[in-house]
Structure formats: C-alpha cells, structure tokens
Amino acid sequence: MNISIDIDKVTFVDGKAIIDVDLNQKCWFDAILMAKNGVKLSDLKPKDEFKIGNKVFIVLEQTDNGTRVIAKEVAHYNMKFGDNSDWKVSPIRKTLNGEYFNKIASIIGEKNILFMDRDLTSLDGLDDYGTCTDKVSLLTSAEYAKYHKILGLKSNYPDWWWLITPASTPVNDYARSVCLVNSYGILYRNDCGYSCGVRPFCILNSSVLVLLNKD
Numbered sequence: 104m105n106i107s108i109d110i111d112k113v114t115f116v117d118g119k120a121i122i123d124v125d126l127n128q129k130c131w132f133d134a135i136l137m138a139k140n141g142v143k144l145s146d147l148k149p150k151d152e153f154k155i156g157n158k159v160f161i162v163l164e165q166t167d168n169g170t171r172v173i174a175k176e177v178a179h180y181n182m183k184f185g186d187n188s189d190w191k192v193s194p195i196r197k198t199l200n201g202e203y204f205n206k207i208a209s210i211i212g213e214k215n216i217l218f219m220d221r222d223l224t225s226l227d228g229l230d231d232y233g234t235c236t237d238k239v240s241l242l243t244s245a246e247y248a249k250y251h252k253i254l255g256l257k258s259n260y261p262d263w264w265w266l267i268t269p270a271s272t273p274v275n276d277y278a279r280s281v282c283l284v285n286s287y288g289i290l291y292r293n294d295c296g297y298s299c300g301v302r303p304f305c306i307l308n309s310s311v312l313v314l315l316n317k318d
Contacts, residue, residue, distance in 0.1 A: 141312030144170045149253050152316035156210045159316045163250045169217045169306040173242065173254070175316075177264045177300035184295040188269035188281045190223055191235045195265065195301055199239040203303060207239070215308040221267060226282060226292070229272040239305045244268035244282045244290060246304075251288070258288030262300035266290075 144162075147153060151162045152175060159175040185193040208216055216238050223232035226244060242250070244266050263285050270292045271277035283299050285291045293299070 141314055143309070144307055144311050144313050145309035147313075147315075153313040154316050155207055155313065158207070159318075161254070163253055165309065166306075170309045171306050172304070173250075174303045177260060177262045177302050181262065181298040182265075182301055183298050184265055184281045186295065187278045188225075188272070188295050189232050189278075190221065190241075190267040190269075191232065193267075195241070196237065199241075199301070199303055200237055204239050207305075211307070211311050211313075215311045217306040217308060219306050223267065223269065225269045225272045225275075227271050227275070229274055231272045231274045232269060239303050241265055241267045241302065242304050247284060247290065254288070256288065258286070260284070260286045260288065260300075262286065263291070263293075264300035264302045 142153075144153070145165065147162045147165075147170070149162050149164060152159055153162070154160070160172040161175050163171040163173055165171075182195050182198070184195060190196055204216065218236050218238060219240065221235050221237055221240055222243060222245075223234060224230045225232070241264075245268070247254075247266055263283050266282040266284065268282040269278075270280035270282060279295045280292050281295050282290060282292050
C-alpha cells in the first residue's frame with residue numbers, strides 16, 4: 104500500500120517525522136486501519152456485521168456475483184416514496200444512487216459497488232413498471248421475504264421502511280400504493296406520499312476488505 108503525503112505537511116523533530124493532518128480528511132488513516140484489521144467480505148457469513156466508515160451493514164448472501172448487504176439501521180431521514188409507486192422516478196432512488204453512493208464509494212471505491220438489476224413487478228404480478236439498474240437500492244418484497252429470518256424475527260424497528268415493490272400498477276388503475284416493512288417486521292403497504300425510513304441495499308465486490316462490527 105502506498106500513501107502520498109505533501110512534503111510541506113511533514114516536519115522533523117529529534118529524528119521523528121511529524122505530519123500535519125486535517126482530521127476531516129483522514130482517509131489514509133482508514134486505509135492503514137483497513138490494511139491491518141480488515142477481513143475479506145467473502146469470508147463473512149449471512150448475519151455477520153461489518154462497517155463501511157461509520158455505517159454498519161449486515162451480510163445477506165454470498166453469490167457468484169458479489170456479496171448482498173443491507174444497512175443495519177433504518178437511515179436517519181424519513182422520505183416520501185414519490186408522486187407514484189414507480190421506483191424509477193422515486194426521489195429516494197436519486198438520493199441513494201447519488202449522495203449516499205458517493206459517501207460509500209469514497210471509502211471502498213466505486214468499482215466495488217456493483218450494478219444490479221431491479222425487478223419492479225407489483226405485488227399482484229403486473230410488470231408495466233418494467234426493470235431498472237441501480238448501484239444502491241431498496242429490497243423488493245420477495246427479497247425481504249427471502250432474508251426476513253436473517254434480518255431477525257419479532258422485530259421492533261424505530262420506523263417503518265420502504266421496499267421498492269408497488270402494490271399494483273397503472274394498468275390496473277392503481278399507481279400510488281407501495282410495499283413497506285412496519286416496525287414489527289411485517290410486510291405492509293402505504294401511499295407513496297407517506298414518509299418512511301430508508302434502508303439501503305447493495306451488492307459489493309466480495310474481495311473488498313471491511314472491518315467487522317464489534318459493537
């Protein structure tokens with residue numbers, strides 16, 4: 104691992120190098136810590152927890168196409184799903200694949216957050232919303248059902264959190280209701296204009312080094 108330091112940031116006193124560091128830009132400290140204590144993401148099992156910066160994630164599944172992970176906590180901001188139930192135009196999608204993606208990518212690298220196809224088929228089987236591709240997304244209702252036991256039973260979440268699955272679609276004259284998980288972990292649905300929590304979901308390169316969450 105190579106670390107570059109501007110020479111004007113370094114002074115020498117009694118044979119020791121003293122480095123002037125901006126604590127708001129401590130990425131190379133994180134790199135040293137990762138190199139010393141990091142573990143390969145591929146070595147973790149479902150339910151294992153790890154950190155990216157100060158964000159804690161849970162491993163959902165190891166696949167041939169990367170490691171599926173989800174944020175442990177419901178994101179601190181409540182957001183409306185949008186003006187309709189189509190994930191492709193949701194402001195949450197814009198936030199996750201913009202501001203949120205950039206924060207995570209600045210720590211582990213853009214190439215280590217993999218593209219994934221998202222199926223927007225509704226709960227009643229209608230597919231007029233089609234599909235889309237995200238770097239950061241939310242779970243579908245089918246994915247939540249698949250990973251429910253890993254995420255825990257008898258949940259007591261501080262907030263309800265959105266999924267991307269619509270209850271139905273415009274072809275059925277029903278374009279506002281979206282699936283979510285309520286505070287008890289039960290699959291539910293509500294109007295797209297309602298404010299709910301956001302729990303980011305993504306697929307990471309399995310070879311990336313991460314720090315185990317020991318809290």
